[in-house]
Amino acid sequence: MDVALACAWLRATAGAVTAEADRLTRLDAAIGDGDHGVNLTRGFAAVISGLDGTPPATVAEVLVKAGSTLISKVGGASGPLYGSALRALGKALPSGTTVTPEELLTGLHAGLDAVRALGGAAPGDKTIVDAYAPALEAFAAAVAAGSGLAQATAAAARAAEEGAAATTAMTARKGRASYLGERSVGHQDPGATSTALIFRALAGVAEG
Amino acid sequence: MDVALACAWLRATAGAVTAEADRLTRLDAAIGDGDHGVNLTRGFAAVISGLDGTPPATVAEVLVKAGSTLISKVGGASGPLYGSALRALGKALPSGTTVTPEELLTGLHAGLDAVRALGGAAPGDKTIVDAYAPALEAFAAAVAAGSGLAQATAAAARAAEEGAAATTAMTARKGRASYLGERSVGHQDPGATSTALIFRALAGVAEG
Amino acid sequence: MKKFINDPADVVAEALTGLAAAHPELRVDLTERFITRAGAPRAGRVALVSGGGSGHEPLHGGFVGPGMLDAACPGEIFTSPVPDQIIAATRAVDGGAGVVHVVKNYTGDVMNFQLAAELAADEGIAVETVLVDDDVAVRDSTWTAGRRGTGATLLVEKIAGARAAEGADLAAVAAVGRAVNAASASFAYALSAGTTPAAGRPGFDLPDDEIEAGVGIHGEPGRRREKLRPARALVHDALDAILDAKEFPDRVIVLVNGLGATPLIELYLVYGEVAAVLADRGVTIARRLVGNYVTSLDMAGLSITLTAVDDEMLRLWDAPVNTPGLRWGA
Amino acid sequence: MKKFINDPADVVAEALTGLAAAHPELRVDLTERFITRAGAPRAGRVALVSGGGSGHEPLHGGFVGPGMLDAACPGEIFTSPVPDQIIAATRAVDGGAGVVHVVKNYTGDVMNFQLAAELAADEGIAVETVLVDDDVAVRDSTWTAGRRGTGATLLVEKIAGARAAEGADLAAVAAVGRAVNAASASFAYALSAGTTPAAGRPGFDLPDDEIEAGVGIHGEPGRRREKLRPARALVHDALDAILDAKEFPDRVIVLVNGLGATPLIELYLVYGEVAAVLADRGVTIARRLVGNYVTSLDMAGLSITLTAVDDEMLRLWDAPVNTPGLRWGA
Ligand SMILES: Nc1ncnc2c1ncn2[C@@H]1O[C@H](COP(=O)(O)OP(=O)(O)O)[C@@H](O)[C@H]1O
Numbered sequence A, B: 001m002d003v004a005l006a007c008a009w010l011r012a013t014a015g016a017v018t019a020e021a022d023r024l025t026r027l028d029a030a031i032g033d034g035d036h037g038v039n040l041t042r043g044f045a046a047v048i049s050g051l052d053g054t055p056p057a058t059v060a061e062v063l064v065k066a067g068s069t070l071i072s073k074v075g076g077a078s079g080p081l082y083g084s085a086l087r088a089l090g091k092a093l094p095s096g097t098t099v100t101p102e103e104l105l106t107g108l109h110a111g112l113d114a115v116r117a118l119g120g121a122a123p124g125d126k127t128i129v130d131a132y133a134p135a136l137e138a139f140a141a142a143v144a145a146g147s148g149l150a151q152a153t154a155a156a157a158r159a160a161e162e163g164a165a166a167t168t169a170m171t172a173r174k175g176r177a178s179y180l181g182e183r184s185v186g187h188q189d190p191g192a193t194s195t196a197l198i199f200r201a202l203a204g205v206a207e208g
Numbered sequence C, D: 001m002k003k004f005i006n007d008p009a010d011v012v013a014e015a016l017t018g019l020a021a022a023h024p025e026l027r028v029d030l031t032e033r034f035i036t037r038a039g040a041p042r043a044g045r046v047a048l049v050s051g052g053g054s055g056h057e058p059l060h061g062g063f064v065g066p067g068m069l070d071a072a073c074p075g076e077i078f079t080s081p082v083p084d085q086i087i088a089a090t091r092a093v094d095g096g097a098g099v100v101h102v103v104k105n106y107t108g109d110v111m112n113f114q115l116a117a118e119l120a121a122d123e124g125i126a127v128e129t130v131l132v133d134d135d136v137a138v139r140d141s142t143w144t145a146g147r148r149g150t151g152a153t154l155l156v157e158k159i160a161g162a163r164a165a166e167g168a169d170l171a172a173v174a175a176v177g178r179a180v181n182a183a184s185a186s187f188a189y190a191l192s193a194g195t196t197p198a199a200g201r202p203g204f205d206l207p208d209d210e211i212e213a214g215v216g217i218h219g220e221p222g223r224r225r226e227k228l229r230p231a232r233a234l235v236h237d238a239l240d241a242i243l244d245a246k247e248f249p250d251r252v253i254v255l256v257n258g259l260g261a262t263p264l265i266e267l268y269l270v271y272g273e274v275a276a277v278l279a280d281r282g283v284t285i286a287r288r289l290v291g292n293y294v295t296s297l298d299m300a301g302l303s304i305t306l307t308a309v310d311d312e313m314l315r316l317w318d319a320p321v322n323t324p325g326l327r328w329g330a
């Protein structure tokens, strides 16, 4: 991954969350407060307008800056979580204009750790973690099997989507949906859904 | 008209405004504030529960008491107007247990005068007056022609109903509907409508 | 209809019971249906009595207290009080210096207060009536019932109440009340109708993209129905109507008043637009009030009132007031 | 959606502009998005900062002023503020004696305030966080995000604010805030959902005869949907939930709080029912507040909060407060 690809990833994510804002908001309205789509649209719009000036020189800087922007602009639960994840991901990368799949794997690990440290969610709690963790696992397996970035990110995206779909059956134990208890069952988690969009955006740009 | 007939008239009126409360309220909602049916239902319910003790000894007393009750219980525009009308009607009657059609005519005259003195409405202003005035005229003509009470009140009721229907074409110049100006055209006046119900109730009990 | 009520017929009575329990500093006569402050009557002081249909809370009951009303008479919802209530309240607060009736200009209110004033005169109580008719959405004409009383009622009650509190005589209290009314103009918009418990359905229907411009506080239709537009455009039009109707030569008090279901965040947004337009037009805002004061049940809507004030009125506006609905300096 | 707004994206910014114009006694930083009282920081005094999503007005911006908050950070509608706002407000009001953050217990609020508190610590500003989690509709459990913060926020801000005003130190101010929260329990009902400007449609749909029992102030679903029943029955159930969840050994402060579109007349009616039930249960009401304080845009609904108070808390409750949304003794 180089700087251009990192920037392309963020732009593709911005496009995806904007296009899917309504669906994300609807999912959030069902078991939360109905702002997830608006939150991410606002946040990633700020991220890509931050890229419009002179873009940072390294992949790490791109991602750290994007994370800081999310923290500054989104609010809510998803702002600090995605913001901290991207910051941790960036900070775990070597400084340089390109990053290997192995280095990206380390970064993605750090990102998930940040989400879990800040939010305290475990797999099965019906959160971002339920898409992120399987995506990371699939990515790790692909890298271990010697796949390139395109293949590994495609595997991660598929796993994130399956993970997001699997949240439908879960009872929320973190975030706003946890207030619903059993009534949260039957609804797909908005944060897990947006996580899948983010991994799908990565796979899309990595594919070429 | 004797005391029993006066009481029967009030009971019949109470029944009519209760049965038609929804229509009166709907008419009032269109060009006023939507309480006319509720107002009259509440008022005449109080009137007939006032009759439940020892009924007054004279027709005059029955009607004065009913008028006072309306003033005390209804509020709004219709309470003082109908209340004053009944009080004036009663006060214009000779004290005695029966009243001739001629005496009733004098009383009805006094009632209309009270409405006009208090409310200042002229014929054509789209108010109670537009049903009351033609009813009175028809009653007077019938009495002059030597009709009995049943015939005279039937004529009055028909005239009141025609008068109420004619308010549809009028522009309101008094009461809440006057705020609407031209927009009040096309709606029948609720007060004129309830006036017609009151005269129809009288005709009904006079008929036997 | 979904409301937090028991029997629709009991709403006013039960709300008064709650008001009495919530405000030990008020006395609520549940039989005669009026609200006075503790310690009434105040000997030698002019008393202020107002009233009108319920459903406009905190008006009027919420404005009973030091510096404002001595008594309020709540009628049924959207129905003026009856003379019995008004005379009972008038008697209860008359301290020998006379009583001012503050009456919103609606046929029912006017007639019922008039009958009560006649009864009071029979009993030797001097009554002056201050009629409030500030709603410029209704064209004033000798051929109609005249303009409706809306938001300016709060200003009349506050300023006349302050004048009474400082010991002015009956004529002076009534005079300042009339002056405030004469210096006031209001205009309201509804986005949707309120629902009276008795009717059980909204007072009027508006399509999803239409509003009622110039609506009355009982849901009376206004000047016209129009398409919803941005707040900025609506404020422009409302202020045009207000500034066309009256002169505002000097400083003004501005009231941006919610009609019930409009969030405070929108009222503040609208106040920002009002302040911008008035700055443009060279009108100085001396004081302002933003909130729900003269409501119309759960109507989504708001009204804007401007009152031209002189130093005397401003001094009286700033004087302490201590009521459930309006409180400062106390 | 019908609202008095311009562009939905600008609602919070434009409402802040209006708030700034309406309240010269407040300072509104439109760039950093926070509200402080004039005269901040107060040297040597503990400062109180709160914040949360917008749409709950007058909470929190309307509670900035002497005797209550030093600063408020309004987020986007129903979205917690970001750490930048919170740290900027914290810096602006820190008078050297430390800052208390009053935070409603929502994941987003907690995380954003936590990040800001870490930044403050880096800058050498001592911060104590008081978490408000009074909503007993949500079963408390280590397996969930815990109870939500709702009506008790007002009581925490008022009482801790009074403690700060009299010069207590950081630990003492935080301690009384936590004690108030621990002594509070709330339960809410919604008759219909509010509509955020961004979403443009109600947050949830309820059939014409159903209500949401235990709703959250962002429209979060509650314990259950049920048929609308008379106010008396709803109050009984709400108080059962509250009294089951906590002990109220002595006197209480009662807050009957409208969620936005509920007329005051209904809130008073409900307060009357609350007073009757508590009299039955032997709970003494020391003070009460009835009105719209912690709202949810135009949601039709209400919440009931009970806070068990001792003499000290009552004294602090009665202390003067002078803010746009709550004012007495000043
Ligand atoms: N503690 C947590 N850990 C991980 N993810 C969380 C946590 N709390 C909430 N989330 C995620 O955040 C999403 C909601 O984000 P958003 O709607 O933007 O914030 P808010 O709930 O503050 O309105 C949820 O769907 C969930 O996936």
Ligand SMILES: Nc1ncnc2c1ncn2[C@@H]1O[C@H](COP(=O)(O)OP(=O)(O)O)[C@@H](O)[C@H]1O
Residues within 6 Å of the ligand: B028, B032, B033, B034, B035, B036, B039, B040, B075, B076, B077, B078, B079, B081, B115, B118, B119, B120, B121, B126, B127, B128, B129, B174, B175, B176, B189, B190, B191, B192, C078, C079, C080, C107, C108, C109
């Ligand atoms: N000045 C008046 N003179 C005669 N009738 C009037 C006058 N003003 C109003 N009315 C009558 O009163 C009716 C409305 O009564 P009601 O709805 O009970 O009172 P309100 O208008 O106070 O709600 C109108 O339809 C009209 O016929």
Ligand SMILES: [Mg+2]
Residues within 6 Å of the ligand: A028, A032, A033, A034, A035, A036, A076
């Ligand atoms: Mg959300």
Ligand SMILES: [Mg+2]
Residues within 6 Å of the ligand: B028, B032, B033, B034, B035, B036, B076
């Ligand atoms: Mg009417």
Ligand SMILES: [Mg+2]
Residues within 6 Å of the ligand: B033, B035, B076, B077, C078, C079, C080, C108
């Ligand atoms: Mg009426």
Ligand SMILES: [Mg+2]
Residues within 6 Å of the ligand: A033, A035, A076, A077, D078, D079, D080, D108
């Ligand atoms: Mg949110």
